[in-house]
Structure formats: structure tokens, C-alpha cells
Amino acid sequence: MTTQHRLKEIMLANKLNLKEFSEKIKIPYxxxxxYLLGKRTIRMDALTNICIHMGINLNWLATGKGEMYDRKGTEKVKTLGGTIEWLNE
Structure with a gap:
């Protein structure tokens, strides 16, 4: 399975259309x-961005190995987000 297929799998699992997915992961439509059509190579910063916004395991997205969701990484991102909000108060 290619990275393009895994992106489509993320969209299906989260019931997102292309527009909703692009808005959620902060990547232009x-x-x-x-990326999905294979006309453009997905850069590592884009993969990382998708993983942060969707709670996806970077290893799974890049290689297909492991679980789709990164439970530990998602919690770290949530904690970091909470810390940043607290610091901004």
C-alpha cells in the first residue's frame, strides 16, 4: 500500500472529504x-503535519508498518497544546 492509499484510508476512517481533510491538516486543497493523485511527492514535513493533526503514527503513514493511530504521540501533542495555551494566558 502506498502513502497515497494510506492518506485515503485516514480520510475514510475519519469520514472526511478532501476539503475537510485539507482544512483539518492545514495543507492546501x-x-x-x-498528493492523492501521485502528481506530487509528499514531503516529510507534510507527513509530520498530518500525523500531528490527526493523531497518526508517522511510521505507519510513511512505511505502512505499525498501527495507524499513535495513541502516545497524540497524548503528547494534546499535552503540549495545553501547555502552550497555559503559557499564553
Whole structure:
């Protein structure tokens, strides 16, 4: 399975269309569309961004190995987000 297929799997699992997914992961619609069509190579920073916003295991997204969701990583991101909000208060 390719990275493009795994992106589609994330969209299906989260019941998101292309527009909703692009907004959620903060990647422009056309860029995401090109990733899905294989017209553009997905850069590591884009993969990382997707993982942060969706709670996805980076190893799974990049290679297909492991579980789709990264439970520990998601908790770290939530904790970091809470810390940043607290610091901004």
C-alpha cells in the first residue's frame, strides 16, 4: 500500500472529504489533491503535519508498518497544546 492509499484510508476512517481533510491538516486543497493523485511527492514535513493533526503514527503513514493511530504521540501533542495555551494566558 502506498502513502497515497494510506492518506485515503485516514480520510475514510475519519469520514472526511478532501476539503475537510485539507482544512483539518492545514495543507492546501490542491496540494493534498496532488498528493492523492501521485502528481506530487509528499514531503516529510507534510507527513509530520498530518500525523500531528490527526493523531497518526508517522511510521505507519510513511512505511505502512505499525498501527495507524499513535495513541502516545497524540497524548503528547494534546499535552503540549495545553501547555502552550497555559503559557499564553
Amino acid at each position: 490542491r496540494t493534498l489533491q496532488n
